[in-house]
Amino acid sequence: MPARTGAQFLSGLRDNREVWLGGQRVVDPMEHATLRGGAQAIADIYDLHYQYPADCLMPDPETGEPIAISHMIPRSKEDILRRHTALRRVAEFSVGLMGRTPDYMNVTYAGFAGRSDEWAVNGNDEGAANLVAFQKELARNDLSLTHTLIHATTDKSKGNVPTGLDETQLHLVEKTQHGILVRGARVLATLAPFADEIAVYPGQPMPDASWRHALSFSIRMDTPGLKFICRDSVSLTDDRFDHPLSGRFDEQDAFVIFDNVEVPRNRVFINGNLPVYNTVMSASWRANFTQQTTIRAWTKLEFAWGLACRMAEAIGATDPGTLQMLGELWTFAELARSAIHSAEEGSHCYGNGAWFLDARPLDALRASLPYWFPRVSEIIRLIGSHNLLATPAAEAFDDPALRPLIDRYLRGAGDTTAFDRARIFRLGWDFAGSALASRNEQYERFYLTSGARTRQSVQLRADRTTADRLVDRFLTESL
Ligand SMILES: Cc1cc2nc3c(=O)[nH]c(=O)nc-3n(C[C@H](O)[C@H](O)[C@H](O)COP(=O)(O)OP(=O)(O)OC[C@H]3O[C@@H](n4cnc5c(N)ncnc54)[C@H](O)[C@@H]3O)c2cc1C
Numbered sequence: 475m476p477a478r479t480g481a482q483f484l485s486g487l488r489d490n491r492e493v494w495l496g497g498q499r500v501v502d503p504m505e506h507a508t509l510r511g512g513a514q515a516i517a518d519i520y521d522l523h524y525q526y527p528a529d530c531l532m533p534d535p536e537t538g539e540p541i542a543i544s545h546m547i548p549r550s551k552e553d554i555l556r557r558h559t560a561l562r563r564v565a566e567f568s569v570g571l572m573g574r575t576p577d578y579m580n581v582t583y584a585g586f587a588g589r590s591d592e593w594a595v596n597g598n599d600e601g602a603a604n605l606v607a608f609q610k611e612l613a614r615n616d617l618s619l620t621h622t623l624i625h626a627t628t629d630k631s632k633g634n635v636p637t638g639l640d641e642t643q644l645h646l647v648e649k650t651q652h653g654i655l656v657r658g659a660r661v662l663a664t665l666a667p668f669a670d671e672i673a674v675y676p677g678q679p680m681p682d683a684s685w686r687h688a689l690s691f692s693i694r695m696d697t698p699g700l701k702f703i704c705r706d707s708v709s710l711t712d713d714r715f716d717h718p719l720s721g722r723f724d725e726q727d728a729f730v731i732f733d734n735v736e737v738p739r740n741r742v743f744i745n746g747n748l749p750v751y752n753t754v755m756s757a758s759w760r761a762n763f764t765q766q767t768t769i770r771a772w773t774k775l776e777f778a779w780g781l782a783c784r785m786a787e788a789i790g791a792t793d794p795g796t797l798q799m800l801g802e803l804w805t806f807a808e809l810a811r812s813a814i815h816s817a818e819e820g821s822h823c824y825g826n827g828a829w830f831l832d833a834r835p836l837d838a839l840r841a842s843l844p845y846w847f848p849r850v851s852e853i854i855r856l857i858g859s860h861n862l863l864a865t866p867a868a869e870a871f872d873d874p875a876l877r878p879l880i881d882r883y884l885r886g887a888g889d890t891t892a893f894d895r896a897r898i899f900r901l902g903w904d905f906a907g908s909a910l911a912s913r914n915e916q917y918e919r920f921y922l923t924s925g926a927r928t929r930q931s932v933q934l935r936a937d938r939t940t941a942d943r944l945v946d947r948f949l950t951e952s953l
Pocket residue numbers: 574621622623624627634661662663664665727913916917920921922923924925926927930
């Protein structure tokens with residue numbers, strides 16, 4: 475099947491899945507007041523592939539049918555650069571506000587399939603073959619995946635991963651005639667109401683866990699026993715003046731309960747094989763999927779800088795403090811661009827013919843972004859000050875008695891009309907101050923583990939050869 479259209483994607487969401495929002499079971503996201511905007515945004519992203527086919531589509535290597543480029547297993551630097559263009563198109567659609575657009579998991583699984591040899595170890599040949607077959611199915615059926623890597627938190631004093639068997643965490647219950655039965659919980663399935671399947675794969679290694687926790691698979695969202703409990707919506711009515719972002723870019727997040735769920739045998743990628751679970755999330759994983767995450771982040775940083783410049787101009791803020799903060803935003807965006815460029819330039823074969831990016835600049839960026847994004851919000855709020863809240867709604871502009879007063883007293887600097895000024899600052903508030911903004915800041919802080927943990931892991935992985943040579947020169951000099 476060729477890449478899907480938005481309409482085909484939306485019709486796929488109408489199944490018997492058990493997604494709960496508040497006290498309500500969601501029947502169809504398009505019929506739900508606060509899910510409609512997010513569903514439509516993902517549908518628009520499917521359609522965007524057909525608006526820019528040269529940038530976003532490629533022939534399937536086996537069938538020749540058009541598939542999304544994000545499914546490509548890169549084999550060269552040219553492939554990496556081609557994928558960059560496609561990822562940027564998708565990122566620009568939501569100016570990076572939607573992190574888990576389907577390309578995120580497409581890139582992830584293309585990387586897994588490209589290094590299927592890393593999965594086919596310790597007797598896991600069947601799991602690796604299932605994974606390769608699944609990746610083709612993912613590409614050809616153009617599925618939207620949600621995913622959960624993380625074990626649910628119950629008692630942090632016991633650690634982040636299970637020790638022995640913890641019945642509350644996702645685990646293998648028994649083999650069945652057609653596959654395996656699993657039970658337990660996982661977090662946090664972003665995009666759940668807008669996904670066709672949920673994928674489970676390893677997060678952190680868990681050296682002391684029972685082998686029953688060592689699971690990886692993908693199953694349909696309507697698999698019996700699968701329950702998704704969404705957080706409160708941060709979506710507002712899709713009004714392009716009042717809420718230009720909150721009306722359409724809430725991608726949702728859900729807690730997942732596997733209440734005796736049967737996984738078909740051909741969809742099991744790791745079946746209780748602890749050594750595979752603990753090793754498979756290797757360097758090649760990071761060097762591949764972070765192309766998507768960093769291009770999205772870079773796009774969002776560029777947007778934030780542009781927005782802050784417009785806010786400052788609208789009120790004639792040219793003071794040194796404002797310029798300094800604008801320059802800080804530009805620096806974030808430029809450093810992100812440079813790191814991605816450097817990582818792509820340094821791309822190389824990681825084995826098995828799979829070509830991924832130089833992980834080092836991406837690691838540095840990944841360790842920085844959880845700290846940069848809260849600062850980005852802070853800068854937008856500092857530059858915006860009360861102006862972010864002195865913003866009449868669209869209906870106020872429509873009122874014939876109010877309009878002349880608003881036009882007179884709420885205009886901005888130079889030629890900036892009251893309407894333009896309200897529009898700019900409403901965008902600023904939706905980006906940095908709204909409920910959507912608050913959720914997004916939480917996302918940037920944690921979606922790839924916390925900045926604190928990432929900084930520790932980059933330090934533990936880093937190559938010290940050159941740094942040691944520079945220091946040793948002074949420590950070994952004869953006195
Ligand atoms: C909006 C959002 C969307 C998400 N979407 C997904 C998704 O789609 N799929 C998915 O699998 N997961 C998702 N996650 C979960 C995400 O992967 C986890 O939040 C992340 O791995 C961090 O784990 P944690 O929340 O348990 O926090 P922790 O890592 O426990 O961190 C909590 C706090 O403890 C501190 N801390 C913890 N350990 C250490 C340490 N060793 N050293 C120093 N400080 C430490 C951190 O600084 C942090 O402030 C999402 C999370 C959020 C917030």
